[in-house]
Amino acid sequence: MQLYYDSLMGKLLQLSGASRYLNAQGHTTVAEWQNIQNKILTYAENHGYPFAEIGLTNLRVNSNHVIEGYIQYYSGTLIRFDTLIIIGKGGIKPILLQAMLGIYPGQLFSQAVVRQAEEQLKMLPFLRLVRPIDVLFRFDRAHLVLHVETVQVNRFDGIVGFLPNQERQGSILLTGMVNLQLGNLFEGGRSLVAEWQRVRAATQLLRLHYDHPLLFRTRIGVGFQVHFLKEDTTFFNLQWQGQVSYPLLWAERPAGKVAFFVRNQISVLTDSSRRSAERGIANTRFLSYGISYRFSRLNNAFQPQKGWQLALEAGAGNKTAPLRTPQSFGTFQVARFIATGKQTTLMLRTTGGIMLGQSLLLNELFRLGGLQSLRGFNENDFFASQYLIGTAEYRLYFEESSFLFAFADYGNLKLQTIAQTFNDKPLGIGFGINVGTKGGIFSLTYAMGNSARLQQTFSLEQSKIHFGYVSRF
16 A cells, blocks of 8 residues: 655654554555554544544555555544543542542543543542443543442451460460551541550550542652550560652553652660670661552452452661661562452462661561461561561352451561571461451451471460451441
């Protein structure tokens, strides 16, 4: 085929990337002409012209039996986005939802942006799309019509644990955890998480997280975290963190969220005895700067049966203890949910972390053990400067939020401080059940653990039983 076109069409061919299907003389094939049409129409619909048309005119066959023709292009009306039309209870203010999706009145219409918006809405935990997005064209404006319903994301759960009391032989220690998660506060997508734990008789943990995703109606988010840990009568840690985050897009789909943070951790020694010094515990202050990335693509944010998650974090700074030395850290978690049948799911998860420094102290290391990392052990039983934990959990669903499960947690831990060094490979195994009711979800977990460092073996006397309850509102 021999195609002819004017200078404006030539510019459009360049901008759309369709020129690569033509040689310098305008020769092409019938198949390549179809690619040219698709490229130009896609470019047009993503730059304000969803009703563009393209074709050939004055077609003829020349003396060399080559088809000749002129490219004819009609742009149609220039279309711009207008306000969102929300049908149903979305649970978020439309003006904030527009900022979250990056769609503003007066912005040039783009079909790619519509596809991105639909993917982003699917990832929101507090809102569910009932049907695909409809586009309503009125004169030179386009309204996105969203059929949505709210999702109960507020969560309150508590866990009661019955553990052997290592301080008083033959007795049972009652431990507990309370977790409150409030999502979409004031219909603005904000979230607040408060968690309290009592892991041992004189040990308590408190965490507060606040996330504000739409600062000044932009896609920039800010957050603040406070962590407090009191370790019996030995020391306490206080950590605060501020961060700025931004959601990413890749190939018209949400690609997670990146955040830049500043973190300050202070550890104060409350036991000045010689024993604390021998264990490598001292007053410290660690100011660090870092970056984190989180990505999630699950079929259900609360009871996933397929999909995967990824979380990465790395930071570095200076520690004062009392000498000033550089220190760095990094953590990761990858989880994959595989639907092995209509009612069965296999969850595979790997978590790891490393802390690097010239004079690491015991009271600043990673804390592991318990329901969130190594089941079969007490909460925060392990100190580690490096760790790698693999988890396999098999679930058999008999209702949407009710399932039986069996699991194994295997860890490779290393502790290296100025006072001591050791390696340990703890293994936790067990089973449990989650039962969903109208009032919430009840859970029961039974686990046993084996650890050379803790001198703990698989036994009924050292087994752990945890009862849990989760309520959504």
